[in-house]
Amino acid sequence: MTKQRQVVFDVLEAIGHEHPTASEVFVQAKERMPTISLATVYNCLESLTGAGAIRQVNIEREATRYCPNLRPHAHFYCIDCDKVFDIGLESGADASAVWALPPGCRIEEMNVSMRGVCGTCPRCGSGD
Amino acid sequence: MTKQRQVVFDVLEAIGHEHPTASEVFVQAKERMPTISLATVYNCLESLTGAGAIRQVNIEREATRYCPNLRPHAHFYCIDCDKVFDIGLESGADASAVWALPPGCRIEEMNVSMRGVCGTCPRCGSGD
């Protein structure tokens, strides 16, 4: 844990509820440590995420993907075979029911993505 | 529905299971209509998404956001007050249980985001 990482972590502790972007973290971090650079903030955010100290809200960086499946479904990205699978809902299940939503809120769109090992592809099965 | 939109839609019907990016759609679309441009593919994907004919897998475009909350939680983006809220799990609920995951698959990370109207902020409550 370097000084820079500590600063970035402290900033996230302080304003994390606002779900800041890297640039927003950078602005706050610069107040506490004027010499820090944006690249360092990116590095620190990556290290802290890797260490499990913070979370990245959007795990699907890269380009936006499109999908013609209009039924409710989640996307599973296999880190092993590098493919995206559609995962359907269990019959009768409601994906939003597990979440403690505030009263009066209306969901227009929901996006569920998972990352892991699919276990079904040849590559994952054989460990190739 | 213009010819270009039809082509883009057809491409998505054909290779949608691969969850293509805009560039990948562009490559396929160009085989069917060599004059089509990348900008048009973007336009068509936007129109088709707006019309509900296809879905965008990643609703969180813009910069990645970070968050120090390590407990399982979803993110709710309010389209009205433009803020992101943490939504906790209902007590005892398991977010992955509602999804029909293939046997043997292991989830390393899960990301749930919703978009809608939160109904709790002054702006949403008053319609300001």
Next chain:
DNA sequence: CTCTTATTTAGAATAATTCTTGATCTAAAC
């Protein structure tokens, strides 16, 4: 056919993120 309006095209512009390279810091060995 002609006007109107929306769409397409190509390329420039933008914005987030990553990469590169040299500088700096840290900690252990001497």
Next chain:
DNA sequence: GTTTAGATCAAGAATTATTCTAAATAAGAG
């Protein structure tokens, strides 16, 4: 207290996805 090796940092260039712009095109109404 130096030296040295390795990790980390800083600054800016480079990359990549996406959006914007302006001119060309197409399609429908009259």
